Amino acid sequence: MRPVSDRVQALCAEIAGNLPPGPARDTVAAVGERLAERTLRIAVGGRVNAGKSTLVNALLGQRLAATGATETTTLVTWFRHYHQNRVQLVLKNGESVYVAAAPGGGVPADLPVPTGSIASVVVETANARLADRYNLVDTPGLDSLTGLDDPAMAALAEADALLYVMPHPGERDREALEALRGTSGQAGLSAANVLGVLSRVDTLGDGDDPWPAARRIAARYAGELRGLVADVVPVIGLLAETASGDTFTESDFRLLRRLAALDPDDLEDLLYAPAEFLGADASGAAGLGSADRARLLRLLGVHGLREAAAHLRAGIGRSDELLRALAKSSGIAELNGYVEQNFIRSADRLRASSAVAILERASWLGGDGNSATVLAGLRANLSELKRDPVLRQAALVPALRDLSAGKLKLTDDHARALISLATGNTDAVRLGLPPDAAAGEVAAVAGDWVTRWRRLEGNPSRLTARHARSARELTETAFFANRST
Numbered sequence: 001m002r003p004v005s006d007r008v009q010a011l012c013a014e015i016a017g018n019l020p021p022g023p024a025r026d027t028v029a030a031v032g033e034r035l036a037e038r039t040l041r042i043a044v045g046g047r048v049n050a051g052k053s054t055l056v057n058a059l060l061g062q063r064l065a066a067t068g069a070t071e072t073t074t075l076v077t078w079f080r081h082y083h084q085n086r087v088q089l090v091l092k093n094g095e096s097v098y099v100a101a102a103p104g105g106g107v108p109a110d111l112p113v114p115t116g117s118i119a120s121v122v123v124e125t126a127n128a129r130l131a132d133r134y135n136l137v138d139t140p141g142l143d144s145l146t147g148l149d150d151p152a153m154a155a156l157a158e159a160d161a162l163l164y165v166m167p168h169p170g171e172r173d174r175e176a177l178e179a180l181r182g183t184s185g186q187a188g189l190s191a192a193n194v195l196g197v198l199s200r201v202d203t204l205g206d207g208d209d210p211w212p213a214a215r216r217i218a219a220r221y222a223g224e225l226r227g228l229v230a231d232v233v234p235v236i237g238l239l240a241e242t243a244s245g246d247t248f249t250e251s252d253f254r255l256l257r258r259l260a261a262l263d264p265d266d267l268e269d270l271l272y273a274p275a276e277f278l279g280a281d282a283s284g285a286a287g288l289g290s291a292d293r294a295r296l297l298r299l300l301g302v303h304g305l306r307e308a309a310a311h312l313r314a315g316i317g318r319s320d321e322l323l324r325a326l327a328k329s330s331g332i333a334e335l336n337g338y339v340e341q342n343f344i345r346s347a348d349r350l351r352a353s354s355a356v357a358i359l360e361r362a363s364w365l366g367g368d369g370n371s372a373t374v375l376a377g378l379r380a381n382l383s384e385l386k387r388d389p390v391l392r393q394a395a396l397v398p399a400l401r402d403l404s405a406g407k408l409k410l411t412d413d414h415a416r417a418l419i420s421l422a423t424g425n426t427d428a429v430r431l432g433l434p435p436d437a438a439a440g441e442v443a444a445v446a447g448d449w450v451t452r453w454r455r456l457e458g459n460p461s462r463l464t465a466r467h468a469r470s471a472r473e474l475t476e477t478a479f480f481a482n483r484s485t
Contacts, residue, residue, distance in 0.1 A: 004352040004390045009035035011381055012359070018374045019366070027362035028378075031355050034158070039081075040134045040347045042339070043156050046165035048141030051199035051237040055165055056138045058240035058332055059339075060130070063247050064106040064123055065138050075121050076155045077107065077138045081131040082124030092119045101125070104246070119151050133344055157358075160350040161193040161343045164229060165237075166221065167200045189228070190400040192393065192422040193350055195338060196221055196232035201331065202239065202303035210236075210303065214331075226415055227404030230423045233338055235331040239304045243327035248299060253319035255296060258286040259305065260312035267309060271302050300326075341435075346425040353394040356382055392474050393430075396422040399467035408467060414456070417449060421471055427478035439482040446479035 012032030019025035034041075044052045044059075053065035056079070064079060085101035089111065102108045105125040111118070130136070137159060139152045156162065198221060201214040214234035222232040242248055259267065270277055270285060274297055282289055288296075300308060304326065311325045327333065343350065360382055366375040385391060400422055402408035403415060410418065417432065424430030428437040431445045453472035457465045 003348045004385065004388050005035050005348050005355065007385060008352050008355050015374060015378050019371060024362050024365040024371065024375060027365065028359065031358050035351060035355055037135070039132070040161065040343060040350060041137065041159045042134045042343060043137045043139055043159035043162045044165060045139040045156065045162055046141065050141065050165045050167050052141070052165045053138055054237040054241045055163065055197060055199065055235065056136055058237060058244045059136060060127055061244045061246070062105065062127055063241070063245050064125060066107055074140050075115060075118055076140065076151045077121040077123060079123045079130060079136045081127060083126055085125045088122040088124065089113060089118050090120045090122065091117055120155065156189065160354050162189055163195055163197050165197045165199050190397045191227055191230045191404070191419050192397050192400055194229045196225060196229040197335065198232055198234040199237045201234045201236045202301055225404065226419070227400045230342065230419055231338070233331070233335050235335050236303065236329070238301045239307070239326055240330035240332035242299045242304070243323045243330055244332055248319070248323060250319055252296065252299065253322065255288055255292050256308050257312055258288065260309040262286050271306055274302055277302065342423055342425060349390045349393060352391060356385065356391065356394065389477050392477065393422055395470045396474065399470060402463060402467065408464060418471055421474055427482055431478060440484065443479055443482040446475050446482065449475045450479055
């Protein structure tokens with residue numbers, strides 16, 4: 001069957017051709033151009049200094065996003081595929097300026113215009129992941145007091161999905177997340193297209209294995225943010241960036257081998273804290289000079305250095321083997337797996353859903369006469385498209401928002417089932433089953449949930465009853481598609 005996003009794109013071409021110049025036609029045409037892109041748009045957002053740009057680099061497999069407290073990290077930055085490296089500065093006055101990319105790609109340190117005059121930056125580069133998997137947008141940090149500015153909100157509104165990056169728990173994190181919750185309606189965000197990422201996992205273990213604490217905290221965050229994020233995945237961002245990227249060299253590998261050859265107790269003392277590692281005498285640091293130690297620390301952090309030494313002592317003998325082991329230790333595989341399963345494989349639903357939401361708003365921007373008639377026809381076409389099973393999941397987005405706001409009261413089982421229904425990309429996954437579940441099993445589980453959702457439709461709360469009906473209708477679709485005839 002023809003993808004729904006292609007049908008929406010064709011509808012945009014038809015409607016735009018019948019509208020006079022104005023906001024409605026501009027919006028419809030822009031949606032059509034957006035759907036002409038064949039890859040998903042994923043935004044990376046979060047609080048200031050949460051590790052967003054580091055995660056972007058890990059997802060790209062290339063160090064393109066500026067990290068640290070620089071002026072360019074305050075700008076909305078898009079990363080798109082192109083056959084050569086170049087950077088476009090989109091100015092707030094509507095003009096654009098192209099500049100040469102930094103060595104290896106990315107935004108140059110010195111820009112020809114003040115950053116305050118820049119609305120967004122577009123980094124174009126010959127990156128295979130950008131060509132085949134997604135476009136990424138790195139948004140400025142969310143300040144818990146002032147909220148997102150207009151360019152950042154516009155970037156979120158243009159994205160099909162969001163990775164919300166959170167460091168370890170803290171009061172400012174909770175404030176920032178509440179601020180994002182308050183703006184989610186405008187940006188179209190819900191658990192249907194938002195995944196939380198717990199960053200800086202390496203700071204949670206106090207020298208020990210950080211993963212048990214990371215998994216507990218991630219589970220707690222997922223519960224607290226139920227309805228706003230589908231889940232929370234822990235990642236060691238710095239380790240993932242280096243292990244997945246293009247900055248680690250054979251020289252770095254040789255330096256790590258020298259560190260790994262130290263007496264284990266001496267190495268443990270050396271890696272007690274970053275200051276200990278940087279301030280030690282070269283004689284006590286395997287002969288490594290201060291510049292070499294500073295570079296290794298920037299690449300891996302203290303935890304990553306411990307991990308690298310352990311892998312080398314276990315017998316790893318090549319740099320590519322070490323990077324694969326470090327990537328596994330970083331948790332990036334689990335994040336990539338979620339993005340693949342729930343975002344990329346659901347690209348048709350996510351792209352079409354976000355496009356339909358924008359078109360519905362645009363359909364009320366027309367004036368009198370023929371424009372009003374054309375836009376009324378657009379609304380009728382959108383209503384018909386929304387009957388498609390791919391877009392029926394979009395009907396659950398209001399339920400997810402009400403769940404996150406505490407308006408929709410559900411048991412844990414019903415809440416998990418609702419999130420699975422809204423985020424899964426197959427009938428089996430939508431029902432909380434493995435992707436390869438047999439049709440008979442899918443039908444049996446769907447039948448059970450049809451009954452459970454129907455019971456909930458009798459709830460005295462009209463809001464609960466309405467959302468239960470939407471869940472039951474989507475579950476019935478899975479039941480009839482998988483039952484034996």
